[in-house]
Amino acid sequence: MAMDADDPQVEHIPVLAEALAERIDLPQDGVMVDATVGHGGHSLLFGERLGPRATLVGLDVDEKALFRAAERLKALKCKVVLLRCNFREIADQLDAAGIGPADFILADLGINSAQFADPQRGLSFQVDMPLDMRIDKRIETTAADIVNEADEKALADLIYEFGQERGSRRIARFIVQHRQNQPIMTTARLASIVAAALARPGGKWRRIHPATRTFQALRIAVNHELENLKALLAAAPRRLKGGGRFAVISFHSLEDGLVKADFKANSAAGVYDILTKKPIVPDRCEAERNRRARSAKLRMARKR
Ligand SMILES: C[S@@+](CC[C@H](N)C(=O)[O-])C[C@H]1O[C@@H](n2cnc3c(N)ncnc32)[C@H](O)[C@@H]1O
Incomplete structure (x- = not known):
């Protein structure tokens, strides 16, 4: 597979790594599946504990991330299998x-720091970028396609459902008005339209930038994030050994809600024991060190 590296300056710091390392012990000859290998931070942590008869499988939709992971994991003693695919x-x-059933499946959802900073991906409104948002370049519909083609109601519903944005109808109306003059093709233009839609006279921004929820909604829609997570949750029980652990790190309440409900249903059905009654969140020290960690929630289950 021909692969390009992404910006080596942008390093992704693995979230809740210590919390995971304290709670997960793997057999020397175990099988670990990292469903979101990214830059291989979590995989390296666990891979270093595995012996030569063990297997570490890393999945990612992004070939640039897989390139980084391959570099980082090449010195491990265990067998490393990296697959470009959707989890x-x-x-x-x-x-x-x-690959047979696993001792441990990890999913650290969302995007890595290099993707966020990559000017080609259009995930950030802090820098002006083309309005793209595809993590997997094989996806056909970009955020610009949705913003310029969806009707006003569909846009409002999407921003409400995936962004939990109460101003969704006003934002959709502003988007439709502005795109009539000229298509909305950049992140900065979309962010300024959203900010104008939500501006209150003399008002200040809330704790977060006004475009944050709209950008979250578009990213979830473009990358089919919730459908992907549902499919992973449905597949996980059959891919785990008895006693195998499944850990999911999520970054917003829509994801966390799906994980919580799935673990609860599988616990009631006798498939899982839930290992985290409440989700594990970063301590103050980690949240200060790594901004991205602030919204992280870790839930774990063990297959019976
Ligand atoms: C938060 S990062 C993971 C970082 C990794 N744990 C580390 O320590 O380097 C999430 C990764 O998951 C990938 N990803 C997101 N959705 C995916 C999906 N549905 N299937 C496979 N990979 C996905 C992204 O491309 C990104 O590299």
Whole structure:
């Protein structure tokens, strides 16, 4: 597979790594599946504890991330298998690669820091970028396609449902008005339209930039994030050994709600024991060191 590296200056700091390391012990010859290998930070942490008969599988949709992971994991003693795929296809991909049930499956959802900073991806409104938002370049519809083509109601519903944004109708109306003059093709233009829609006379911004929730909504829609997570949650029980652990780190309440409900249903059905009654969150020290960690929630379950 021909792969490009992303910006080596942008380092992704693994979130809740210590919390995971304290709670997960792997057998020397175990199988770990990192469903979101990213730059391989979590994989390296666990891979260093694995012996030569163990297998570490890393999945990612982003070939640039896989390139970084391959570099980082190349000195490990265990067998390392990196697959460019969406974790919603985890069952078929592991079958095709001949990987049996795992001792540990980890999903650290969302995006890595290099993707956020990458000017080609259009994930940030702090720097002006093309309005793209695709983590996987094989996806056809970009954020600009949605913003310029969806009707006003569909836009409002999407921003409300995936961004939990109460001003969604006003934002959708502003977007439709502004795109009539000229298509909205950059992150900065969209952010300024959203900010204008939510501006209150003499008012100050809330704790977060006014465009944050709209950008979250578009990113979730473009990358089908919630459908992907549902498919991973559905596939996980069959890909775990008895006693195998499943850990999911999520970054917003829509994801966390799906994980919580799935663990609860599987616990009631006798499939999982829930290991985290309440989600584990970063301590103050980690939240100060790593801004991205602030909204992280870790839930873990063990297959019976
Ligand atoms: C938060 S980062 C993971 C960082 C990683 N734990 C580390 O320590 O370097 C999330 C990664 O998951 C990937 N990703 C997001 N959705 C995915 C999906 N549905 N299937 C596979 N990979 C996905 C992203 O491309 C990104 O590299």
